[in-house]
Amino acid sequence: MTATSFDTNRARVIAIAADLFARNGYHGTGMTELGQAVGLGRGALYHYIGSKEAVLYAISKDQVDKMNSYAEELLDQGLEAEELLRQMARGLLRNIAEHRAEWAVFFREYTALTGEWRDHVLTARERYEGYWRQALSSGVRDGVLRKTPPLLVKGILGMLNYTYLWFEPDGKLSPDEVADMFLDALIEGIRA
Amino acid sequence: MTATSFDTNRARVIAIAADLFARNGYHGTGMTELGQAVGLGRGALYHYIGSKEAVLYAISKDQVDKMNSYAEELLDQGLEAEELLRQMARGLLRNIAEHRAEWAVFFREYTALTGEWRDHVLTARERYEGYWRQALSSGVRDGVLRKTPPLLVKGILGMLNYTYLWFEPDGKLSPDEVADMFLDALIEGIRA
Structure with a gap:
């Protein structure tokens, strides 16, 4: 084989x-x-x-890893903050739209992971949050965005992640359009 | 008895x-x-x-019903839109902070509900989303908020609901403070 x-x-x-x-x-x-x-x-x-837990681990970890790689690529491109945030949001919503089952399983079931598996997934997840904080900070540094509490990132990710529950692949809006709609509201709200 | x-x-x-x-x-x-x-x-x-399913139904329905009653009371008070939205967000985050297990079960497991039980929970849930749309619309009518796509409500609720995953009752911020932080970003972003 x-x-x-x-x-x-x-x-x-x-x-x-x-x-x-x-x-x-x-x-x-x-x-x-x-x-x-x-x-x-x-x-x-x-x-x-x-093992069954190994499958749950793979389901959870694969998508988070993809999102981390995607964020790293974007961060390396030196985009200006607004464009960076939009691209990160679009990439996440495209991935969620393509892998709704995987994200549903991840959000609902990751607490069933134990030991190192759980640690790895949580660490990967925190790294992803860190990239969002980095993107927001770059906007503050460039004078485009106002300084916001670190926990705002959890709100932004909640907004985006929660689409796994309701996004309709055949609906009126594409993942990019949903991402832009959310970012339109947010970016205006956190502009410097 | x-x-x-x-x-x-x-x-x-x-x-x-x-x-x-x-x-x-x-x-x-x-x-x-x-x-x-x-x-x-x-x-x-x-x-x-x-039955076990009756318990899942009660867990899910009780909190959504409470949030609907709370929203109805607020909507009856004729508050101006920004205050209304803030109060709705605070009420939801206070309830989630107090009932994290119930909300975790609801978000993770409501798909296990069948037939009428599922319909009732989904209908109650849609009513709650409707109250948020009503609150946003009242702001548009009063010339305070700009018109936004109906799906934005799902983003706002994602932001708020997702706190069941990370909110720390003994953390630095109270539910009201987290709600205000999110609403600070959002309301500025959707101002007329």
Whole structure:
């Protein structure tokens, strides 16, 4: 078996698991059920994913990691603060729209993660918040935005994250348009 | 048994169930476990709550109903829009701070509700969103706020609701202060 087919199979198992967990809950989904849904026996299933908690970890961590990489790329581009914030918001909403099941599972179930897995996810999550604070600070430094309490970032992320609950992929607004609508309100509200 | 002691016992069962569901998931908590936690046998437990889904319904519905009553009272007072929005935000954050387990269960688990129960909770929820839209519209009518897309309400509620995940009752900021911090940013951003 090549590395590629292992990765492809693993990714398929994780995507199907995300749908099952989103529908029936992490605790409400058994490994037998997951095996049936992906058409793999117990042995093959464990080969790809190791354990149920490992799947929850992968579901949670993959998206947060993607968002961190995306934020790092944007921060490296030296964009001015408003553009940076808009791009970060658009990237997050595009990702949530594409991976609603994964984000639903992450927000609802990450508390079921234990030990190092939980720590890793929380650390990655804090890094992401840090990038938002950095973006806001760059705006303050450039004299474009007023100084705001650090906790405002949690409000901004709440605004954006919560879309996993209601965003309609076939609705009137695209993820970019929803992001812009929110940022239109926010940026005016925190302008210097 | 008087009506009062029935209600008190039922409320106690629901509060303990909220903690258990928040910690171990709705699907991950059995009625036997709940019975042990509240110190009631199967018969007495069913007497107070009927079914596990009835508990989830009560947990979800009670808080949303309280927020609807609170919003209705405020809307009746004829406050000017900015004050109205601030009071609504403060009331919600105070309630979330006091009932974090209930809100965690509601946001994570309401999809497990079926049939009429689910419909009732979603309808109550939509009514609450409607009150926020009403408050924003009153500001537009009075020439204080600019007209914003209806979906902005979902962003505002995301900002506020998401506090169930991070608000620290012993932290530096009170629920009112967090609400004001968010509203400071938002109201400036949507001023006419």
